[in-house]
Amino acid sequence: MLSKRLIACLDVRDGKLAKSVKFVDTKDIGDPVEKAREYYEDGLDELVFYDITASSDARNIMLHVVEDVAGEVFIPLSVGGGVRSVSDATDLRLAGAEKINVNSAAVKRPELISECAQAIGDQNVVLSMDIRQVPVSPGLPSGYEIVINGGRTPMGMDALAWALQGERLGAGELVVNAIDADGTRDGYELKLTRMIAEAVRIPVIASGGAGVPEHLVDALTEGKADAALVASMVHYGDYRVSELKQYLHDAGVKMRMSW
Amino acid sequence: MAVIIDYDAGNLRSVQRACAEVGLVAEISNDPARVRDAERIIFPGVGAAGAAMRSLTANGLDESLKDVIASGRPVLGICLGCQISFDYSEENDTNTLGILSGKVVRFDFDKPELKVPHMGWNEVRPVKAHPLLAGIETGDEFYFVHGYYPEPADERDVYAISDYEHDFACAVGRGNYFATQFHPEKSGRVGLRLLRAFSAWDGRL
Numbered sequence: 001m002l003s004k005r006l007i008a009c010l011d012v013r014d015g016k017l018a019k020s021v022k023f024v025d026t027k028d029i030g031d032p033v034e035k036a037r038e039y040y041e042d043g044l045d046e047l048v049f050y051d052i053t054a055s056s057d058a059r060n061i062m063l064h065v066v067e068d069v070a071g072e073v074f075i076p077l078s079v080g081g082g083v084r085s086v087s088d089a090t091d092l093r094l095a096g097a098e099k100i101n102v103n104s105a106a107v108k109r110p111e112l113i114s115e116c117a118q119a120i121g122d123q124n125v126v127l128s129m130d131i132r133q134v135p136v137s138p139g140l141p142s143g144y145e146i147v148i149n150g151g152r153t154p155m156g157m158d159a160l161a162w163a164l165q166g167e168r169l170g171a172g173e174l175v176v177n178a179i180d181a182d183g184t185r186d187g188y189e190l191k192l193t194r195m196i197a198e199a200v201r202i203p204v205i206a207s208g209g210a211g212v213p214e215h216l217v218d219a220l221t222e223g224k225a226d227a228a229l230v231a232s233m234v235h236y237g238d239y240r241v242s243e244l245k246q247y248l249h250d251a252g253v254k255m256r257m258s259w
Numbered sequence: 260m261a262v263i264i265d266y267d268a269g270n271l272r273s274v275q276r277a278c279a280e281v282g283l284v285a286e287i288s289n290d291p292a293r294v295r296d297a298e299r300i301i302f303p304g305v306g307a308a309g310a311a312m313r314s315l316t317a318n319g320l321d322e323s324l325k326d327v328i329a330s331g332r333p334v335l336g337i338c339l340g341c342q343i344s345f346d347y348s349e350e351n352d353t354n355t356l357g358i359l360s361g362k363v364v365r366f367d368f369d370k371p372e373l374k375v376p377h378m379g380w381n382e383v384r385p386v387k388a389h390p391l392l393a394g395i396e397t398g399d400e401f402y403f404v405h406g407y408y409p410e411p412a413d414e415r416d417v418y419a420i421s422d423y424e425h426d427f428a429c430a431v432g433r434g435n436y437f438a439t440q441f442h443p444e445k446s447g448r449v450g451l452r453l454l455r456a457f458s459a460w461d462g463r464l
Contacts, residue, residue: 001381001382001422001423002377002379002380002381002403002423003379003380003381003400004379005379005380040447045379045380070272070273070276071276071279071280074276074277074280074444074445074446074447074448074450074451075402075445075446075447076402076445093270094270094272096272096273096276098270098273098445120270121305121306123305123376123378123404123406124305172376172378173378198371201371201374201375202374203374203378203379224372226374226378226379227379256380256400257398258396258398258399258400258449259447259448259449
């Protein structure tokens with residue numbers, strides 16, 4: 001039986017690890033390669049690196065980070081942040097990323113998803129969606145809207161419709177990131193996660209808001225997600241990866257328990 | 260020294276890096292002569308069966324691979340490499356290499372909660388001993404990403420099974436040829452253990 005996955009997301013800025021609270025006020029918290037290695041040895045199932053670097057100069061630093069991590073960590077490695085073209089995606093793949101996350105650039109130009117799927121395979125294209133809750137309206141019937149630019153720019157696109165379009169265009173997986181919950185530690189947006197997980201036939205990763213282990217159980221059961229993404233819970237040493245997996249296992253969630 | 264066959268079937272550097280981690284120097288090559296002369300071969304791949312077969316046959320890599328297998332040297336297939344070693348794949352309705360007998364079929368479920376591809380970590384249960392599965396224990400999980408799975412015609416070729424709604428063969432082989440549907444290069448320590456065993460394997464059972 002397929003296990004649920006625990007994924008850790010590392011935000012990288014200028015080659016250093018950062019963690020945002022509601023997408024603003026990012027602070028540096030250490031060396032990404034060292035953290036990646038630590039989580040890998042502690043049983044992490046998958047790693048995501050998100051490049052939040054603003055300047056293009058620092059893109060090469062990111063490629064080096066990916067290369068260093070890929071030489072030490074032998075679990076799936078997913079990288080995103082600023083992927084605008086097939087060549088961005090293939091550069092990251094060559095550096096050692098397994099999967100490529102697309103986000104804002106795909107919102108502006110949805111064909112990016114199909115172009116990447118064509119170039120690197122459907123299963124390696126992850127559509128990452130930043131979503132906020134809004135009043136239900138004719139244009140936003142699900143009550144959830146896609147936002148970009150770290151949550152600052154609402155796009156007037158319905159989140160559920162975008163998830164389905166992304167799947168049609170060839171995304172192999174979806175990250176459902178609830179920006180209202182991001183960094184709050186109040187729990188995942190279960191209603192949103194479940195709505196999308198039930199609508200698509202590709203795996204869904206719940207993201208944003210995890211604060212205590214029970215939140216992960218909720219996302220993987222009630223929220224129907226295939227994987228739960230954590231960041232601040234593990235980055236600041238509040239919880240260990242192995243401890244979270246043990247908690248999930250004890251709560252009856254199928255997890256990989258030997259590594 | 261090993262050769263990783265490069266036939267435009269995905270990212271081979273992750274396989275190369277994992278080999279390096281276990282001390283196996285591996286060269287990535289699409290040269291049929293290099294492949295034919297290799298001490299041992301890794302035959303990886305992600306992507307679609309149709310394009311993979313076209314690319315393999317276009318420059319004679321399929322013949323080189325068969326020569327190496329006939330010579331008794333060790334060969335390890337991974338994922339798509341495993342799939343196209345059978346006779347036929349439903350994917351793109353493709354006749355494949357026929358190193359092993361049987362076919363490759365799509366996961367087809369009427370339950371929407373069963374996602375395809377089968378993506379993530381799943382248990383691998385050895386059904387009989389093989390030098391490359393030494394040290395793999397019940398409960399060990401490997402990383403899978405695939406929408407199609409092998410249905411070997413000969414039970415004797417099946418070395419391990421996994422389960423996604425139903426059992427399927429996830430490690431197969433015959434003589435000096437061995438192949439996994441999962442990705443040992445992405446499967447943490449147990450995956451590296453399999454690659455280390457491959458680096459030391461003489462191709463005999």
